[in-house]
Amino acid sequence: MLSRDTVQLLDFVKRAFNAHEISRLYNEDSSVGHAEVRIGDSIVMMFDAIEARPETPGFFRLYVKDGDAVYEQALSEGTLL
Structure with missing residues (x-):
């Protein structure tokens, strides 16, 4: 997934989807590689x-046990825009 601010995106997906960060590697210019x-x-x-x-749109599907609960959790975190 391409992002203009991957650090902010990582924080959001952790809060919205209970994501667990596995790795984060930086480029020499401090951008996320x-x-x-x-x-x-x-x-x-x-x-x-x-x-x-x-700009490149991205679409992905996640299969979760309780889609309604995950949806409500994500909504409660607001938007990245």
Whole structure:
């Protein structure tokens, strides 16, 4: 997943989806070059986008035991925008 602020995204997915951070590696310019979180049985990889790349939407599916509860938890955390 490409992000303009992966540090903020990592914090959000931890709160919204109870994600467990597996790794976070930085580039020389302090941008996030690679990060991974575990959400349930799924691994989600993310990194900071570079200005030269166009905006790229991303879609992914997570299978969770209680989708309604996870949805409400995510809503309670607000938005990244």
